[in-house]
Amino acid sequence: xxxxxxxxxxxxxxxxxAFQRRVLLACYGIKEGETLxxxxxxxxxxxxxxxxxxxxxxxxxxxxxxIPCHRVIKSDGxxxxxxxxxxxxxxxxxxxxxxxxxxxx
DNA sequence: TTCCTGACGCTCG
DNA sequence: GCGAGCGCCAGGA
Numbered sequence: 118x119x120x121x122x123x124x125x126x127x128x129x130x131x132x133x134x135a136f137q138r139r140v141l142l143a144c145y146g147i148k149e150g151e152t153l154x155x156x157x158x159x160x161x162x163x164x165x166x167x168x169x170x171x172x173x174x175x176x177x178x179x180x181x182x183x184i185p186c187h188r189v190i191k192s193d194g195x196x197x198x199x200x201x202x203x204x205x206x207x208x209x210x211x212x213x214x215x216x217x218x219x220x221x222x
Numbered sequence: 223t224t225c226c227t228g229a230c231g232c233t234c235g
Numbered sequence: 236g237c238g239a240g241c242g243c244c245a246g247g248a
Contacts, residue, residue, distance in 0.1 A: 136245065155230050159244090170245040172229045177246090191230065198229035205229090 121145065124183065131179055139163055140174040147188045150216040154192035176200050187211045 124145050128138050143161035147153050153161075159168040175186045181201035187208040191197040199208035212218035 134245080159230090164244070166231095166242095167244040168230050169228065169243055170230095173227085173244090173246060175229055178229095186229080189229080193231085196229095200229060208229090 124180075127180070136162065136164065136167070136170070137174045137177070140171055141178060141184050144175070144178075144186055144189060145184045147185050149185075152188050152190050152212065152217045155189055155197070156192050158189050172198075188215075188217060 121142070124142065125138070128141060133141070139162040140158065143158055144153075146161070147158075155168045155171050156165070159165055159171045162171065164170070171189075175189060178184055178186045178201075181187070187199060187201070189197070190212075196205050196209055196212075199205045201207060203210070209218060
């Protein structure tokens with residue numbers, strides 16, 4: 118039983134659409150210390166042009182840490198937003214700890 | 223069923 | 236190089 122299976126099972130407990138699950142699973146696939154843009158994530162989810170909808174999905178992310186939504190940043194390199202605990206500051210902190218961010222601020 | 227909104231991206235001035 | 240505006244898809248009211 119892979120960890121991914123566990124996530125899929127948990128997501129199955131929520132009334133998520135296929136698109137939402139694809140986005141969350143794609144996000145879950147982001148390695149530690151690695152970042153992905155919303156556009157890239159949308160592409161991985163199978164809808165390259167749905168980057169706008171990706172943000173909506175991330176906001177409804179039920180597992181902010183298990184599913185590393187903080188590793189998703191804007192294509193211009195900026196942090197973007199974060200609805201999880203601590204907001205963008207927490208997001209930057211997590212990225213910094215994982216080595217995905219060179220420096221704070 | 224339709225309209226509005228959103229953790230964004232790209233193009234134009 | 237920077238800022239503003241328009242466009243993209245999906246979900247919620």
